[in-house]
Amino acid sequence: MTPVRLRIALCGGLLLSPVSTTADPTSVVTLQNDSLAFTVHLQGTTLTGMRPPGMTGDWLDTQGHFLCFDRWGPITAEEKAQGIPFHGEARRMSWSLQEASAHTAHLKTSLPVTRFTINRHIALAPTDGAFHIINVIANPTESRRSYNLVEHITLGAPWQQPAVTFATNAKRGILHNRPNSQPDIPFNWPRVQVDDRDVDLRTHAMFEGPVIYSLVFEAEAPWGWICLRNQETSELLGYLWRTADFPWLNIYSKTEAGKFVRFAIEPGTTSVHAVMAEVISRPPRLGRSVVNWLEAGDTRQLALRGFTTKIPPQAGDISDVTLENDHVRISFADGTAPILIPLPADSLPTEPPQTTS
Template sequence: MTPRMTFAPLLALLALSAAPIEPQGKALKSATFEERRGLVLANDRLELTVLTQGGSMANLVLRDDPELLSPLWNPMRMAREAGRKTTESGTGHFVCVDGFGPVSPEEQAAGLPGHGEAHRQPCEVRYSGRQDKTLILTLAAELPLARELFTRTFRLVDGENIVYVESELESLLGFDRPVCWAEHATIGAPFLEPGKTVVDMSARRGKTRSHESGASSPPHRLASFLDFTWPEAPAVDGRTVDLRAAPANPNSGDHTACLMDPDRKLVFVTALHTGKRLLLGYLFKREEYPWLQNWEHYPADLKMARGLEFGTQPFDLPRREVIQTGSLFDTPVYRWLP
């Protein structure tokens, strides 16, 4: 049997006034989300839309919310509202495996996409059904270039505001190799609102991304490639910036990487809309995801996105650069897939 690498984060969407409602119809049904095929899982609290392409979590709402406001990023809707086209292949929460970041010229010539193959591959349904109070969906996709099998299982339990997610990556080759894996969890407007949406995490040390390796538009508000202690990051003007709240007057774009607290077995990242009292949270094992890249895209037109990208490496960079770096803050920046 081929050894497997397993990850199991928990996803919770909470509102202080949430109340259960009676389920209507089937708990699992087919759907279309932004012209993409998907499946909708629902219990008496939550409704989650999962795309059959890559198993991406595209939409998540509380069933008793009159607005049905999803915290997840929808670049297709944002582009449509702005009157422009989008080339984004990812949406909401998508997985980056095997690869987190751009590819080398050789990988590109071989057909390998940025952020790995998994989020672009069509998935087959391995299992769907109910076991007592738990609704279960298992999707799987083979990654033909990486020669890996990616499997993801979603579970919703009646009476809970939690999505249980378990993922497995199985090597189809006979030798150990480095693996690059990130969960590209991304929140977006209108849930992500200037001055009202606050992100926190169980992080300690952090580092700003080099300006040379990232986009320059919108302009940077953070200094280039400097260490800091979460949540106070160094700014280009010499002051510090509290990274938790979305800026009241947005017009900036930055990446930071944070090392999750090594003294915790379970670590977290949360996003709270203080006005709507709506909280999105992730809980995961620190040994599996020691890093979180904080991607802050705050254009002046308010079509904002913020990535809470927890994974095996601090920044989304080409595989070769990640492997050559080896470690940061005495912590490995990749894992081995046996």
């Protein structure tokens, strides 16, 4: 096994203070090949510093790509007093590094309040700009427990430019969490009517203040995907997942004085950004559940695949993204030859090691 590149970083205000001491909260693992590099922090398993080698400008912002689990969103005063933070305990924990190499990291933690255990496998392909993140969650308690899991990918300045456009196979959505408690707006991708404006969501829509919209996929679609494409540089960043794992794609943006302050794409198991008691009480939205349950002693695996590449400048719109023989296949509407990007090997366990509560 290739020795892991382990270094010490002063993380400043990037990550929350640890609840446990299972790992040094300033330790990080750097995964890198000739096409892509990123850093995995043992605290929260947050990814930062993502960029192709030799490029300037972090593709992720200072919050990075972090895990929201066992919830997505705010907490009650009582939950805060118990030690549960905003977006759940997983982000706050110092995870133990189980195994690492030049291209892989396997991390594990147990959540002291909600009592879930979780293994997170992060792997980068040996040569190309593709990676995967596989979460295996377990409920070692004797009771059924509610949860949600969202991959919070907070994108940096290179993906906040006017030249960046979006493509996805989502079909319907809800514009919600708008300022001043304005009502939700259902829409069909890619256009939404807001305040007498016809907004094309395939470009950076400048809504003043914070806005969240949530998308769903056709019931028969096995895969959900989103691609961000810089029309000036031909760079592409995309994500692919099973809709059975993540039925929702949430997009968060915040602008002030016409400039982006924050922008995130968030595939997940819910679209309700609220305290857990309220989420549990909500009926399905757009025919999709907004809360998940894990029976006593059960496990569940949820996976996300990411990929980066440069596409031909003259290529048309992206029409489909899927898996083909352990490759991500990107297809174009104008007949441009598809792009195949090899993924890391999927030789990962389907269940976590034995854990105790």
